[in-house]
Amino acid sequence: MADHLSKINSPADLKKLDVAELNELAQEIRDYIINNVSVTGGHLAPSLGVVELTLALHHVFNSPVDKFIWDVGHQAYAHKIITGRRDQFPQNRQMGGISGFPNRSESPHDAFGTGHASTSISAGYGMVCARDLAADDYHVISVIGDGSMSGGLAFEGLNNAGASKRSFIVVLNDNKMSISPNVGALSKYLAYFITDPRMNRLKAQLMDFAGKLPQGERITRSWGRLENSIKAMLAPGMFFEQLGFRYIGPLDGHNTEDLINIFNKVKGLKGPILVHILSQKGKGYQPAEQNATQFHGIGSFDKHSGKTNGTSAHPSYTSVFGKTAVKLAEKHKSLVTITAAMTDGVGLTEFAAKYPQRFFDVGIAEGHAVTFAAGLAAQGYRPVVAIYSTFLQRGYDQIIHDAALQKLPIIFAVDRAGLVGDDGPTHHGCFDLAYLRNVPGITIFVPSDENELQHMLHTAVQWRQGPIVIRYPRGTGVGVHMDEEFKTLEPGKGEVARTGSDGAILTLGPVFWEAMAAAQLLEESGISLTVVNMRSLKPLDTGLLADLSERFGKIMTIEEGTVVGGFGSSVLENYSQMDGEIPKVKCLGLPDCFIEQGKRSKLLQKVGLDVEGIVLQARNFFAAQSNSDTRKLKLKDAVKPQDVRHHRQYKDAQGVGGSPGFSKVDRKSGTDRPGVR
Numbered sequence: 001m002a003d004h005l006s007k008i009n010s011p012a013d014l015k016k017l018d019v020a021e022l023n024e025l026a027q028e029i030r031d032y033i034i035n036n037v038s039v040t041g042g043h044l045a046p047s048l049g050v051v052e053l054t055l056a057l058h059h060v061f062n063s064p065v066d067k068f069i070w071d072v073g074h075q076a077y078a079h080k081i082i083t084g085r086r087d088q089f090p091q092n093r094q095m096g097g098i099s100g101f102p103n104r105s106e107s108p109h110d111a112f113g114t115g116h117a118s119t120s121i122s123a124g125y126g127m128v129c130a131r132d133l134a135a136d137d138y139h140v141i142s143v144i145g146d147g148s149m150s151g152g153l154a155f156e157g158l159n160n161a162g163a164s165k166r167s168f169i170v171v172l173n174d175n176k177m178s179i180s181p182n183v184g185a186l187s188k189y190l191a192y193f194i195t196d197p198r199m200n201r202l203k204a205q206l207m208d209f210a211g212k213l214p215q216g217e218r219i220t221r222s223w224g225r226l227e228n229s230i231k232a233m234l235a236p237g238m239f240f241e242q243l244g245f246r247y248i249g250p251l252d253g254h255n256t257e258d259l260i261n262i263f264n265k266v267k268g269l270k271g272p273i274l275v276h277i278l279s280q281k282g283k284g285y286q287p288a289e290q291n292a293t294q295f296h297g298i299g300s301f302d303k304h305s306g307k308t309n310g311t312s313a314h315p316s317y318t319s320v321f322g323k324t325a326v327k328l329a330e331k332h333k334s335l336v337t338i339t340a341a342m343t344d345g346v347g348l349t350e351f352a353a354k355y356p357q358r359f360f361d362v363g364i365a366e367g368h369a370v371t372f373a374a375g376l377a378a379q380g381y382r383p384v385v386a387i388y389s390t391f392l393q394r395g396y397d398q399i400i401h402d403a404a405l406q407k408l409p410i411i412f413a414v415d416r417a418g419l420v421g422d423d424g425p426t427h428h429g430c431f432d433l434a435y436l437r438n439v440p441g442i443t444i445f446v447p448s449d450e451n452e453l454q455h456m457l458h459t460a461v462q463w464r465q466g467p468i469v470i471r472y473p474r475g476t477g478v479g480v481h482m483d484e485e486f487k488t489l490e491p492g493k494g495e496v497a498r499t500g501s502d503g504a505i506l507t508l509g510p511v512f513w514e515a516m517a518a519a520q521l522l523e524e525s526g527i528s529l530t531v532v533n534m535r536s537l538k539p540l541d542t543g544l545l546a547d548l549s550e551r552f553g554k555i556m557t558i559e560e561g562t563v564v565g566g567f568g569s570s571v572l573e574n575y576s577q578m579d580g581e582i583p584k585v586k587c588l589g590l591p592d593c594f595i596e597q598g599k600r601s602k603l604l605q606k607v608g609l610d611v612e613g614i615v616l617q618a619r620n621f622f623a624a625q626s627n628s629d630t631r632k633l634k635l636k637d638a639v640k641p642q643d644v645r646h647h648r649q650y651k652d653a654q655g656v657g658g659s660p661g662f663s664k665v666d667r668k669s670g671t672d673r674p675g676v677r
Contacts, residue, residue: 004028008082011058011109019257022059026051026256029078030284036090038303041422042100043074045282045295046145049175049253053143053277054078056259057171060267061139067111067127071120071144071154073101074297075173076110083109093422095598095606101426115426116391117364118151120144121170125161128168139169139267146174147341150363162244162272169266170245170274173253175281175292240274249276254283293344297423312476317450320477321413321470322347324454325384328461328486329355335382335461338362340369346386346415366391370398370410377408382461386413389429389471390420396435399467404439407466413457414471417446418509418560419590419604421474424597430590432471433508434565437538441466443491444537448512450477452535458486471509473560475600478513492539500528503554503622508534508567511558511609518614527622537567545574548583554622555583560609563589586621588614 004025007013017025029051037044055078057068063083070076080098081089084107091097102110112123124142131138148154149172161168237247248266251258259277266273281296282288287306288295300309315323329335329351336358339346343361352359362369366387373383387395392414403410417429436444443463447453453472460468468491497512498519507515512533519529530548534541548555557568568587575582590607604610608617 002028005032005081005086008086010084011063011082014055014059014082017059019260022055022256023052026055027284029055029081032081032086032089033077034285034303036092037077037298038301040090040092040094041297041299041301042077042093043297044285045288045292046072046075047077048285048288049279049281049283050075050143050173051078051283052254052256052259053171053173053279054082056256056263057141057143058082059260060263061141064108064111066139066141067124068109069112069120069124069127069140069142070102070114071142071148072117073114075143075145076102079109080107083107093424093597095596095602097597099424099597100422101424113426115423116394117148118144118153120148121154121157121161124170125157125164125166125168128161128164128166132166139167141169141171143171143173146172146176147364150341151365152368158240158243158245162240165244165271167270168272170272172249172274172276173279174250174276175253175279237276240276245272245274247274247276249274249278251275251277253277253279314476314479315450315482316347316476317447317453317472317474318345318347318415320347320450320453320482321386321415321457321472322350324457326351326354328458329358332382332461334380335384336360336376337384337386338369338373339386340364340366340391342386342388342391345388346413348386366394367398370395371402373410374398374402374406374408377403377410378406382409382411384411384413384457384460386415388416388427389414389418389432390416390427392432393435399436399442400439403467404441407441409464410467411457411460411463412467412469414469416474417471418473419595419600421600421603422597425594428590428595429473430562430595432469433537433559433561433567434569436469437570438565439467442538443468445470445489445491445535446509446537447472448507448510448533448535449480451480451482452489453477454482455487455489459489459491462488463491473510478510489535491536492541493536494532494534494541494544496530496532496544498529498531500530502528503552503556504530504532504548505614505618506532506534506548506555506557506567506571508537508557508559508561511560514609514611514614515558517611518618521611521615522618522622525619527619529618529622534567537570540570540574542574545571546578549575549578549581553583554586556586556588556618556621558609558614559587559589560604561589562592563587564592586617588617 002021002024004017004021005028008025014022030048033044033047068079070079085098088098093100098106101115102113104110104113111127114120120142121144124140127140131140144154240247246269248262251262262275266275280289281292298308301307302309325337325348337348337351338360339348340362341364343349343352348359360372362372369385369387373385376383392412414432416427417432420427420429433444436442443466445456445460445468447456447470453470456470460470498516500519505515505519515531519531522529532544557571559567561567566589568585568589572585575585588609595603595607601610605613608614
């Protein structure tokens with residue numbers, strides 16, 4: 001087999017290859033991507049679907065002088081490999097390695113950083129105007145998928161750019177997929193004339209007739225060209241033409257020669273141009289072709305069988321949410337669920353199959369999802385809006401204006417909260433606690449484990465006092481006992497899981513278990529700490545906070561969210577309003593910066609939110625409060641974070657994540673009484 005890839009150090013090297021060699025290179029790149037992603041995980045299917053397109057673009061245009069903007073950017077692996085990052089690609093999405101998305105600080109070939117959908121046209125048009133203002137001369141090419149076209153921002157950009165008459169190239173990569181199969185009128189419109197049965201019946205009849213005539217082969221070839229011309233005239237072209245774009249296509253996105261020829265012609269045209277290509281997500285790797293959703297973003301897997309590596313004995317938070325939603329829907333006929341093109345990602349596949357009339361996938365349109373839910377809630381339904389933390393940012397105005405201001409009882413299931421790992425800063429759910437807690441009338445629950453998650457969702461369905469948020473992380477739960485019967489939890493009521501005499505640690509979310517392990521280790525060095533699972537951020541348990549302030553001079557808060565304006569800030573604000581002496585508060589959380597990609601465990605260690613990090617910071621903070629021995633702990637022999645997450649220390653827990661042997665503060669008497677948190 002030819003070895004072209006080892007000689008490609010920049011896009012300039014592509015220009016030395018002919019079409020046959022480029023096709024050989026395409027196969028090499030596919031193999032290279034599959035080999036590496038099978039080890040590191042990543043966005044496999046999207047990148048496999050655009051290899052020929054990537055080669056054709058770089059063969060014709062001149063990056064980095066010409067600017068490429070890859071919408072979302074999860075399809076940019078081939079782009080990265082041929083722009084000088086081939087040898088770094090084995091460290092893709094790893095701590096200290098290259099990003100899984102285009103990143104301006106990483107390479108001059110990454111003209112714009114991406115990670116969220118539908119941004120490429122607006123950003124590209126901004127670059128077009130910057131070029132024209134500077135009287136410069138280069139091409140701007142935005143590559144956007146048909147899934148991203150369901151986002152309103154894409155149409156805002158198209159509308160503005162089309163009316164301008166400025167030279168700008170948009171490539172619409174149409175694979176009928178975003179992550180889950182595309183939904184909505186636009187997707188159907190793009191596919192209609194390509195798959196219309198009348199067109200296909202007519203084609204079959206004419207092909208059969210032509211085959212019986214002299215020169216039949218030549219006639220069938222001519223019909224193919226005529227068919228494409230008719231489609232281009234009648235189908236999506238008219239839509240984009242009305243927006244001011246010259247429409248070209250649809251084209252075979254895997255025909256390198258045709259793509260190069262078309263882009264060479266487009267290169268010389270003026271004004272806004274949209275090139276429509278048809279591609280296959282997962283192209284060249286059978287498991288990804290057959291299940292593009294599974295291989296959209298995947299962990300490590302066996303490249304021969306396509307089977308993922310490693311499974312946990314514990315259910316994920318996402319799956320617990322999905323199964324709980326199905327159970328609740330059986331009793332609550334008004335319950336409906338909404339997702340923004342992430343049916344599988346947010347755990348609603350089973351719900352969609354069992355209650356198809358009560359499930360809504362609105363496409364990549366988070367703002368619309370929130371206001372759509374508001375409309376349903378205004379008519380008496382109980383919408384559950386399941387969106388990743390980082391994507392919910394896009395619906396913030398709607399949360400305030402359409403949900404909270406009208407006190408509508410919408411349930412927001414905020415998945416992937418906290419550090420998500422390999423996808424990096426565009427996908428970490430760092431900010432939701434801070435940007436949600438300042439919304440008047442909103443209630444915010446944060447479960448410490450998967451059992452509390454199901455109880456909180458049950459509680460939320462009964463809530464009628466405005467929007468309610470349930471925020472939970474990516475990945476598997478801690479392995480607690482799952483109650484068969486749902487329990488109603490009161491917002492604003494925390495639980496004391498461990499009592500001590502030297503200070504208190506207040507936790508929000510699953511970091512509770514790291515805090516429990518840290519407290520056990522600190523006890524061995526003579527520092528005795530109370531540990532509290534606060535359960536809700538808004539409202540706070542102000543009564544419990546007042547009791548703790550009377551008992552302790554020092555309190556530490558821990559959250560897996562930004563320390564700027566989050567849980568710790570809320571505790572500080574509460575104490576600032578109290579009369580008399582207040583405790584000294586130290587806030588642990590995610591630092592005020594964008595956090596790189598990497599394995600979640602390593603990132604938690606880096607920011608000091610693993611067990612050892614909490615121990616070290618707590619020892620320094622509480623040591624002066626205690627007269628006990630503060631000798632250095634032998635952390636290498638201590639309880640490990642995974643032991644806590646898997647509940648090896650507290651495996652007998654019953655109830656709502658309760659742990660036998662711990663005490664619970666009686667807030668009326670100030671004394672300890674047996675019980676569970």
